[in-house]
Amino acid sequence: MTESIPRDALGRPLRDLRLSVIEACNFRCPYCMPADRIGDDHGMDAAARLSFDEIETLVRGFVQLGVRKLRLTGGEPLLRKRLPELVRRLAAIDGLEDLALTTNGSLLAAHAQALRDAGLRRITVSLDTLDPALFRDLSGGRGDLAGVLSGIAAAKAAGFAPIKLNCVLQRGVNEDGIVALATYAREHGHVLRFIEYMDVGTCNGWSRERVVPSIEVRDRLHAHWPLQPLDPNYRGEVAARHAYVDGAGEVGFVSSVSAPFCGDCHRARVSADGQLYTCLFAGAGHALRSLLVQGEDALASHVASLWEQRTDRYSETRRLEAGSEGGASRRHVEMYLIGG
Numbered sequence: 001m002t003e004s005i006p007r008d009a010l011g012r013p014l015r016d017l018r019l020s021v022i023e024a025c026n027f028r029c030p031y032c033m034p035a036d037r038i039g040d041d042h043g044m045d046a047a048a049r050l051s052f053d054e055i056e057t058l059v060r061g062f063v064q065l066g067v068r069k070l071r072l073t074g075g076e077p078l079l080r081k082r083l084p085e086l087v088r089r090l091a092a093i094d095g096l097e098d099l100a101l102t103t104n105g106s107l108l109a110a111h112a113q114a115l116r117d118a119g120l121r122r123i124t125v126s127l128d129t130l131d132p133a134l135f136r137d138l139s140g141g142r143g144d145l146a147g148v149l150s151g152i153a154a155a156k157a158a159g160f161a162p163i164k165l166n167c168v169l170q171r172g173v174n175e176d177g178i179v180a181l182a183t184y185a186r187e188h189g190h191v192l193r194f195i196e197y198m199d200v201g202t203c204n205g206w207s208r209e210r211v212v213p214s215i216e217v218r219d220r221l222h223a224h225w226p227l228q229p230l231d232p233n234y235r236g237e238v239a240a241r242h243a244y245v246d247g248a249g250e251v252g253f254v255s256s257v258s259a260p261f262c263g264d265c266h267r268a269r270v271s272a273d274g275q276l277y278t279c280l281f282a283g284a285g286h287a288l289r290s291l292l293v294q295g296e297d298a299l300a301s302h303v304a305s306l307w308e309q310r311t312d313r314y315s316e317t318r319r320l321e322a323g324s325e326g327g328a329s330r331r332h333v334e335m336y337l338i339g340g
């Protein structure tokens, strides 16, 4: 058993793990997996994905290092077969305090109850617009808004509350839907979070002009329903939370472009094939799979030594280099491999 909690080269502990259970997705959101760049045959062999045994060993190892929060993601995590069985195994791990899932919601209606029964505590659903035609476009022609809304309703009925909704805004694309999304979230008791469009990956053609800064979104909402800043739930929370003064819940803003938060970044990411990424914008991962046969202690001590060398602070550097076009000129891991 590893005894000390590692800190990286900038003094940051490891608290939070985001684990992709599958790289495949049934959507082709243009900011993540543009259909013209990522075909249907892009995925890896099922055998290349970590097995449930390997995932359990991996998570136990990370818990030894201080991880308390685990988020399952993808690709689209609900495409991973027998996901509730995996959730049940992970929910039973001592020391893991929070188990969450991020999904595009398309398959949620069928699976929400089984996930809840298996011990999943929190669900985040990505929802960029309430306009059915635009929704279809923003899923690369593959998604159906009504199906996602019924998935969200099924999750609520299964006992997930509050449900978080993630909206990535793009200038000139879905920014007109801000108030409609907030109205929907307020009426249903969901917590909406607006996420600035990021220069992740290499194929989405990101440019700064497409980013809608959080402050602008907050001002637009504030003009409809006055807002009041809330304290973070915990140190390192990425969303700046605001309460609606009229008592209709809260809304959050994730401002990784306009107000980076690398100083408090306690998060590691692992892809479905067991590569560790110490930053969302990392150019390369560290293969962990071969360590897993040696058990959780070996995994933990290897990850500790990798974490201690970590110096990542990409978003702060990007801001300092104003004018840089980020992903256009750099090598970054693709978002669908590490899940956000």
Ligand code: SAM
Binding pocket: 025, 031, 032, 073, 074, 075, 076, 077, 102, 103, 104, 105, 124, 125, 126, 166, 168, 195, 196, 197, 198, 199, 200, 204, 335, 336, 338, 339, 340
């Ligand atoms: N397929 C699931 C989903 O869409 O919720 C989970 C994986 S997806 C990569 C996780 C999150 O990343 C989603 O909320 C998505 O909107 C967000 N995302 C993808 N590309 C992004 C980008 N370029 N900038 C900001 N967020 C992005």
Ligand code: SF4
Binding pocket: 025, 026, 027, 028, 029, 032, 033, 074, 075, 076, 104, 126, 336
């Ligand atoms: Fe799929 Fe999620 Fe990426 Fe959209 S954001 S393409 S749903 S992985």
Ligand code: SF4
Binding pocket: 256, 260, 261, 262, 263, 265, 278, 279, 280, 281, 312, 313, 314, 315, 316
């Ligand atoms: Fe963390 Fe990297 Fe994002 Fe900075 S850019 S907050 S180090 S993931």
